[in-house]
Amino acid sequence: MTTRRNFLKSTLAATAAASTTLSLARSSHAAGSDKIKIGLIGCGGRGSGAAVNAMNAGPDVTLVAMADIFEDRVTGARQRLKELKPDQVAVDDDHMFVGFDAYQKVIDSADVVLIAAASHFHPVYLKAAVAANKHVFCEKPHGLDVPGLKIAMAAGEEAKKKNLTLVSGLCWRYDLGVRETIKRVQDGAIGDVINVQENYLTRPYILRERQPEWSEMYYQYQNWYHFNWLSGDQTAQQLIHSIDKGSWILGDVPPLKAWGMGGRQVCLDPKYGDQFDHFAVVFEYASGARMFGFCRDIPNCYNGTTDVVFGSKGQAYLPTRCKITGATEWEYDGPKVSMYDQEHKELFDGIRSGNYVNNTSYMFTSSMLAILAQMVCYTGKEITWEQAMQSTLDFTQKEYSFDAEPPVKPDAAGNYATAMPGITPFA
Structure with a gap:
């Protein structure tokens, strides 16, 4: 059993031990004499993918x-990764x-830590890795609530002081076409930005069927995408990628306020947990600009992940076909590389060169936008x-174990209580 106290404070011993030394990636590897040892926390699809991207970096x-x-x-992940990267996977049974x-055992074993577990745990794992002087790749979101985001x-900020690399899984920041398009928008190619429309329309996440031997907590961990306390709902899992691009376009300054609507219209079966299946949110900025975010997770509907920037002299379109129309006519025709590979390339290039990358600033703003979006739509x-x-x-x-009491429980019919706009309070 892991209690709240020792879970949140387990980094203290690691901090004391790490404070006297530098990680290998910061010291001996800088001289080109050692391999960079990576450790993976969270071995699902995204974690396994991140491990491959990291190994593609060299x-x-x-x-x-x-x-x-x-x-x-x-x-399962070790077997798959060993087949893909036989010369770079050296994970023994121990x-x-x-x-x-x-998570702490991986941190103790590696120079660079890849964090891609259930989102609920990201703040604590990140804190522990930085306390141990490790470079980090951390998947989004970087907090599901304000206390966690502050951790x-x-x-x-501590990683900055220690010259540790910290790269965020907000991957569109590393797409070359998106980078060039947003640079041109910020340089005035479409005039003043008036509105940004962000769409993330897709189907529900994978569902794992409940087994008779599973406890309620075990079931929720297996289906963590569908429980708000573990995932932050789709504003934090999906829409965050889109509003991160919008925030980038608008200079990564916080909005003045937000409002929106959302609900659970089609995905009513208990297997969908306690989440909404659609969101629409409006962020209002001091400049007068607005960002509109739309997210939907309903089967058998139109799907699309698109961004449209409306300016006083034209429009910009992202992310797959990056182009600008209006006073300036332009379309990106530069190199196309995997943004997932690119974020790890820049992470490891920074470690090798000593030009450490730190994405803290926009990690905070974009994660907070996702939290705010959920707040306004839930309430x-x-x-x-x-x-x-x-x-x-x-x-x-208070406790982390498969036998612990979950924060949300099904009623007699198996249904989970869901937020009710106009009734659910802001807390």
Whole structure:
């Protein structure tokens, strides 16, 4: 059993031990003499993908440790990764860690830590890795509530002081075509930006069927995408990518306020947990610009992930076919590389050169935008940025184990309570 106290404070011993030394990636590898050892926390599809992207960054990158709360995820991922990268996967049985404390064992084993577990855990894992002087790749979101986000951002600032690389999984920042298009927009190619429309329309996440032997908590961890306390709903899982691009276009300044609507119209079966299946949110900025964010997770509907920027002299379109129309006619025709590979290339290039990358600033703003989007759609209220930053809602649990009491439980019919706009309070 892992209690709230030792889960949140388990980094203290690691901090003391790490404070006297530098990680290998900061010292001996800088001289070109050592391989860079990476450790993976979270061995699902995104974690396995991140490990491949990291190893694509160079033959000197070696996977040496893996962790997950589910044993089959660790064993299955090692087998798949070994088949894909036989010369770079060196994870022996003693470095396959399982359990709620397994993350710390990976941190102790590696120079660079890849964090891609259930989003609920990102702030604590990030804090622990930075405390141990490790470079980090951390998937989005970087907090599901304001207290958690503040933990993550404090770790990000500490990483800056320690000259540690911290790269965010907000991957569109590393797409070359998107970068060039947004640069041109910010240089005035479409005049003043008036509105940004962000769309993330897709189908529901994978569902794992409940098994008779599973506890309720075990079931929720297996289906963590569908429970708000573990995932932050789709504003934090999907829409965050889109509004991150919009925020980038608008200079990464916080909005004054937001309002929106959302609900659960089609995905009513208990298997969909306690989440909404659609969101629409409006962010209002001091410049007069507005960002509109739309997200939907309903089967058998039109799907699309698109961005449209409306300016006083034209429009810009992202992300797959990046182009500008109006006073300036332009379309990106430069190199096309995987943004997932590119973010790891820049991470490891920074470690090798000593020009450490740190994405803390926009990690905070974009994660907070996702939190604010959920707040306004769940409550039905208009909420300012300052009000949102004072939120005391905290998803931290008193105990982390498969036998613990979950924060949400099904009723007699198996249904989970869902937020009700106009009724659910802002907290």
